Amino acid sequence: MKIGIVGARLAGSYAALILARRGHEVLLMDPTVGEKACGGGITAKALATMPWFRDRALPYREISAVELATPDGCTATVPLSRPIHIYSRATLDTALRSAAIRAGACFFP
Numbered sequence: 001m002k003i004g005i006v007g008a009r010l011a012g013s014y015a016a017l018i019l020a021r022r023g024h025e026v027l028l029m030d031p032t033v034g035e036k037a038c039g040g041g042i043t044a045k046a047l048a049t050m051p052w053f054r055d056r057a058l059p060y061r062e063i064s065a066v067e068l069a070t071p072d073g074c075t076a077t078v079p080l081s082r083p084i085h086i087y088s089r090a091t092l093d094t095a096l097r098s099a100a101i102r103a104g105a106c107f108f109p
Helices: 010-021 044-049 089-102
Strands: 002-006 025-029 040-042 061-069 075-087 106-108
Touching: 002 010, 010 025, 010 089, 025 089, 040 089, 044 075, 075 089, 089 106
Parallel strands: 002 025, 025 106
Antiparallel strands: 040 075, 061 075
16 A cells, blocks of 8 residues: 655654555655754653664653642642653654664655
């Protein structure tokens, strides 16, 4: 089957990787490749569900608590039962897109 995916970031590149591995002809398209200011936060559930993360040693920062703040200065620190990982979006997106291309997807910027 021929499949086109618009958006070569986390979801699009991971979908292209899975589909290409299953033998589909995949065209991955994204005109906005590059770093995003928000970073790449990956939840514990996503880390457990996506085996791709276990197979890669990408640099990340582990977050085990979040601090909430109100406009009047009140704060609360909430520990996370399962930490999240924060990746550079450029590193994360490039690694996933490269894995999809190695699996047979074609990338069109």
